Amino acid sequence: MVLGVCCEAEANPDAALATALALAVVDCDGASDSGLSGVSVGISDAEAVTDAAEAARMIDEPASLSRLQYNVLLADNMSEVAGGALHCPFLLEQGEAHLTGTRPLELVFSGLSVSVASRSILRDVSGVVRPGEMLAVMGPSGCGKTTLLNCLSGRTELDSGCIRLNRERLTKRWKRRICYVLQQDIFFPDLTLRQTLEYAARLRLPESMSRRQKMIYVDHIIDVLDLNACQDTRMGDYTKRGLSGGEKKRANIACELLTNPALMLLDEPTSGLDSHSAYMLMSSLKRYAEKESKTLVVTVHQPSSQIFYMFDKLLLLCNGQTAYFGEVNKVVDFFNNIGLTVTPHYNPADFILECVKGSEEMKEKIVAAAKTVQSYQQESLNDYCALPGHLYQHQCNGRVPMVPHGHTAPSPPCDFSKPSLWTSTPTSNGNLTAPNAVSLTTKCVVSNHNSHNLSNHVYSTIVKDEEGKSLWLDSQSHGSSSVSSTTDDDVRWQWPTGFWTQFKVLSSRNFQESRPRMLSKLYWLQTIGLGLMVGNVYFQLDRKEESLHDIQSWMFFSTNYWMLFALFNALSSFPAEREVVNKERLSGSYRLSAYYLAKMVGELPLTMTLPAVYHIISYPLFGFQSFSVFLTMLGFLLLSTVVAQSAGFFVGAACMDLDVAITISALYTLATQLFGGYLATNIPSWLRWMRYLSMVHYAYQNMQIVEFSGEPIRCAAQSKFEVCSKVNGTIPVDVIMEQQGATLSLWANTLVLLFFLVIFRVLGYVVLRYFRQPK
Numbered sequence: 001m002v003l004g005v006c007c008e009a010e011a012n013p014d015a016a017l018a019t020a021l022a023l024a025v026v027d028c029d030g031a032s033d034s035g036l037s038g039v040s041v042g043i044s045d046a047e048a049v050t051d052a053a054e055a056a057r058m059i060d061e062p063a064s065l066s067r068l069q070y071n072v073l074l075a076d077n078m079s080e081v082a083g084g085a086l087h088c089p090f091l092l093e094q095g096e097a098h099l100t101g102t103r104p105l106e107l108v109f110s111g112l113s114v115s116v117a118s119r120s121i122l123r124d125v126s127g128v129v130r131p132g133e134m135l136a137v138m139g140p141s142g143c144g145k146t147t148l149l150n151c152l153s154g155r156t157e158l159d160s161g162c163i164r165l166n167r168e169r170l171t172k173r174w175k176r177r178i179c180y181v182l183q184q185d186i187f188f189p190d191l192t193l194r195q196t197l198e199y200a201a202r203l204r205l206p207e208s209m210s211r212r213q214k215m216i217y218v219d220h221i222i223d224v225l226d227l228n229a230c231q232d233t234r235m236g237d238y239t240k241r242g243l244s245g246g247e248k249k250r251a252n253i254a255c256e257l258l259t260n261p262a263l264m265l266l267d268e269p270t271s272g273l274d275s276h277s278a279y280m281l282m283s284s285l286k287r288y289a290e291k292e293s294k295t296l297v298v299t300v301h302q303p304s305s306q307i308f309y310m311f312d313k314l315l316l317l318c319n320g321q322t323a324y325f326g327e328v329n330k331v332v333d334f335f336n337n338i339g340l341t342v343t344p345h346y347n348p349a350d351f352i353l354e355c356v357k358g359s360e361e362m363k364e365k366i367v368a369a370a371k372t373v374q375s376y377q378q379e380s381l382n383d384y385c386a387l388p389g390h391l392y393q394h395q396c397n398g399r400v401p402m403v404p405h406g407h408t409a410p411s412p413p414c415d416f417s418k419p420s421l422w423t424s425t426p427t428s429n430g431n432l433t434a435p436n437a438v439s440l441t442t443k444c445v446v447s448n449h450n451s452h453n454l455s456n457h458v459y460s461t462i463v464k465d466e467e468g469k470s471l472w473l474d475s476q477s478h479g480s481s482s483v484s485s486t487t488d489d490d491v492r493w494q495w496p497t498g499f500w501t502q503f504k505v506l507s508s509r510n511f512q513e514s515r516p517r518m519l520s521k522l523y524w525l526q527t528i529g530l531g532l533m534v535g536n537v538y539f540q541l542d543r544k545e546e547s548l549h550d551i552q553s554w555m556f557f558s559t560n561y562w563m564l565f566a567l568f569n570a571l572s573s574f575p576a577e578r579e580v581v582n583k584e585r586l587s588g589s590y591r592l593s594a595y596y597l598a599k600m601v602g603e604l605p606l607t608m609t610l611p612a613v614y615h616i617i618s619y620p621l622f623g624f625q626s627f628s629v630f631l632t633m634l635g636f637l638l639l640s641t642v643v644a645q646s647a648g649f650f651v652g653a654a655c656m657d658l659d660v661a662i663t664i665s666a667l668y669t670l671a672t673q674l675f676g677g678y679l680a681t682n683i684p685s686w687l688r689w690m691r692y693l694s695m696v697h698y699a700y701q702n703m704q705i706v707e708f709s710g711e712p713i714r715c716a717a718q719s720k721f722e723v724c725s726k727v728n729g730t731i732p733v734d735v736i737m738e739q740q741g742a743t744l745s746l747w748a749n750t751l752v753l754l755f756f757l758v759i760f761r762v763l764g765y766v767v768l769r770y771f772r773q774p775k
C-alpha cells in the first residue's frame with residue numbers, strides 16, 4: 001500500500017490529512033473553507049490511513065476544496081480503507097489544482113446524417129455506448145466509419161441528428177475532453193517516442209502533479225503499451241525512418257491515454273499491427289474500458305474472431321447507413337434471421353463484412369432489417385435528444401439543476417448501475433426488444449459503493465491486471481477540469497497547465513524539435529562555405545571610394561541573403577507542424593498564445609546561429625575594422641534576420657498551401673530587393689513609396705551607417721562626390737546615404753524594423769487565432 005498525500009494546511013498535519021481523506025468520505029456539497037494551507041503530509045501505512053479516514057468521517061464541516069492542494073498516489077486497497085463511501089468526484093473550485101474525477105460517460109447519438117458536397121456520407125445513424133463498453137464500428141472501406149468518429153468528436157458538422165454525452169450537448173468543453181486517436185499518426189518526426197510522451201505529459205497532466213510523478217506516469221504508459229524497446233527511437237516520417245507503423249500506432253494511443261479520458265474514439269488502432277500485437281492492444285483497451293468504466297468507440301477493418309468478441313456492441317455500416325446495431329454476440333442471430341447463415345468455424349466478422357460488401361439487393365435487405373430493429377429504439381432516442389441538454393447536467397455535488405420556471409427538475413441519471421437507454425436484447429427472431437425507457441428519476445449521485453468506483457473517482461491509482469501488472473496509473477481525467485455549471489456554454493474551460501508552464505514546455509519542445517531542421521548539417525556546410533566564399537570574393541577591401549561599390553555589395557548580399565533564408569525557413573515552419581499543433585489545440589492541450597510565444601522564443605537562438613557564424617567568418621575576411629563595428633553589424637544582421645522571419649511566420653500561417661506561400665513570399669522579397677536601394681538607385685518617383693515597405697531597405701541602410709561611420713571612405717583622386725574637394729579627403733556617411741535617397745537615421749531605421757517585427761508577429765497570431773482554427 002502506498003499513499004502519499006500532499007496537503008497545505010495551517011492547521012496540524014493530522015487535520016490536513018484527515019481533511020484530504022474526508023474528501024473521499026463526505027458529500028462534496030456544501031464544502032466550506034477550513035483554512036487549509038502550508039503543511040505536507042505523507043503516509044505509508046494502512047493503519048494510519050484507516051485512522052485518518054475515521055477521523056475524516058468525524059469532521060463536521062467538510063474541508064475547503066478551494067484551498068486544498070492534493071496529490072495522491074494510492075494503491076488498490078485504499079478503497080477498502082475508505083469504505084467506498086464516495087458520493088461524488090470532487091471539485092477544486094478556484095483554480096489551484098483543478099482535478100476532478102472522470103465521470104463515467106454515456107454516449108448517445110441519434111439520427112446522424114452528414115453530407116459532403118451534396119453527397120450523403122452518413123444517413124440516420126444511431127447508437128448508444130455506456131461506460132465500460134467498447135463499441136466496434138465496422139464496415140467496408142468508405143462506408144463512413146471515420147466520418148462517424150469525426151462527428152462524435154465534434155469535428156464534422158451534422159446535417160441532422162444529435163449527440164449527447166451524459167445528456168449534455170457536445171460543446172467545446174466536451175470536445176476537448178474527448179480523446180480521439182486518429183488513423184494517421186501525427187507527430188514531430190525528430191522527437192523520440194520518450195520525448196514526445198514526456199512533453200505530452202508535462203503539457204496535459206495537471207500542474208498539481210510534480211514532474212517526477214508525470215515521468216512515472218510516462219514510464220507506466222510506455223510499459224503498458226510495450227514500447228520500452230523503442231522509447232529512444234525518433235518518431236520519423238516518410239523522409240526519415242523512425243518508429244514502425246505498429247509502434248507509432250501504440251505511441252498515438254499512449255499520448256491520448258496520458259490524459260485518461262472518459263470517452264475514447266479510436267480510428268483503426270489495429271491497422272498495421274500483426275495479429276498478436278493487435279490482440280494485445282485490444283485486450284489492454286478492453287481491460288481499460290472495463291476497469292476504469294471508460295467508453296470506447298473503435299473502428300476496425302477485419303478483426304480476428306478473438307478481437308471481434310472482445311467488443312460489447314457493434315455498429316455495422318453499409319454505404320453510410322446502419323446495417324446492424326446491437327450486441328456483438330447477437331449479430332450472428334440477426335443475420336441468421338434474415339436468411340444469411342454463417343458457415344461454421346468461419347470468422348463472423350469476415351462473414352458480416354462480406355455480406356455488406358455483397359450485391360445491392362443483399363445490402364438493401366440487411367439495411368431494411370436493421371431499420372426495423374432501429375425503429376423500436378428511435379423514438380426513445382429522439383426523446384433523449386429532445387431534452388434540453390443543460391437541464392440534465394450531471395450535478396453530482398448535490399446542487400439543484402437549473403430548471404426553467406414552471407418545470408420540474410428531473411434528476412440526471414448519474415447512477416450508471418441503473419439500466420440505461422438502450423439495453424438491446426435481441427429476441428430469438430433477431431429483433432431487438434423495445435428499449436428501456438429513459439430513466440429520469442435515478443438518483444443524482446455517483447454512489448457505487450464499491451472499491452472500483454472509489455478509486456475511479458477520487459484517487460490516482462495504479463490499477464493492476466490479473467497478473468498483477470500495472471495497467472493504468474491514475475483514474476482521473478486530466479484533459480480538463482470543471483464539471484458542472486448551469487449551462488453548457490458558460491462553463492469555464494480550465495487548461496491542464498498554466499500559461500508559463502505551457503510556455504516553458506513548448507519553448508523547450510520547439511527548440512528540440514526545430515534544431516535538427518534549422519541547424520542541419522547541410523545548413524552548416526552551406527553557411528561555412530558561403531562565409532568563406534563571400535569573404536574571399538570581397539577579401540580585405542580597402543575603405544576607399546574605388547571599393548565603395550564592393551563594400552556595399554558585401555553588405556547588401558549579406559543582409560539580403562540572411563533575410564531571405566530566415567523568411568523561407570519560417571515559411572515552411574507552420575505548415576510542417578500545423579497538423580500536430582491542430583491536433584493538440586483540438587484536444588485542449590495548451591493556449592495558442594503560449595504556443596505562439598514559445599515558438600518565437602524557442603526558435604530565436606536557432607534563427608540567429610547561422611547568420612552569426614557567417615558573419616564571424618566573412619567579416620574578418622572582408623576586412624576587420626574594429627570590434628565594436630563588427631559587433632554592431634552582427635547585431636543589425638541578426639535583427640534583420642528575425643524581422644524577415646516574422647514575415648515568413650505570417651505568410652506561412654496565413655497560407656494553407658506551401659506553394660502559394662512560396663509564390664507570395666518570392667514576389668514580396670524580390671520587390672523588397674528591387675526597392676532596397678542597391679539594385680536600383682533611380683526608382684521612378686511614382687514607385688518610390690514602395691521603398692518604405694522594403695525591410696531590406698532599412699536593414700541595408702543600417703549596415704552602411706554602421707560601417708561607414710566606423711571608418712570613413714577615402715575619396716578617390718577623381719571623386720564623383722562633391723564633398724571630396726572640400727573636406728578632409730573622406731566621404732561623410734550621410735553623403736553616401738543621401739546619394740541613395742536614404743534620409744533616416746540609424747535609430748529611425750531600427751524602429752521601423754522593430755515595427756515590422758511586431759506587426760508581422762501580431763498578424764501571424766491573429767491569423768492562427770481567428771482564421772486558422774483547427775476543425
Ligand SMILES: Nc1ncnc2c1ncn2[C@@H]1O[C@H](COP(=O)(O)OP(=O)(O)OP(=O)(O)O)[C@@H](O)[C@H]1O
Nearest residue numbers: 116117121139140141142143144145146147148301
Ligand atoms: N471531405 C470530403 N469530401 C468528399 N468526400 C468525402 C470527404 N470526407 C469523406 N468523404 C467520403 O466519404 C466516404 C466515407 O469516408 P470515411 O473516411 O468516413 O470512410 P471509412 O469508412 O473510414 O473508410 P476507410 O475504412 O477506408 O478509412 C468516402 O467515400 C469518402 O470518399
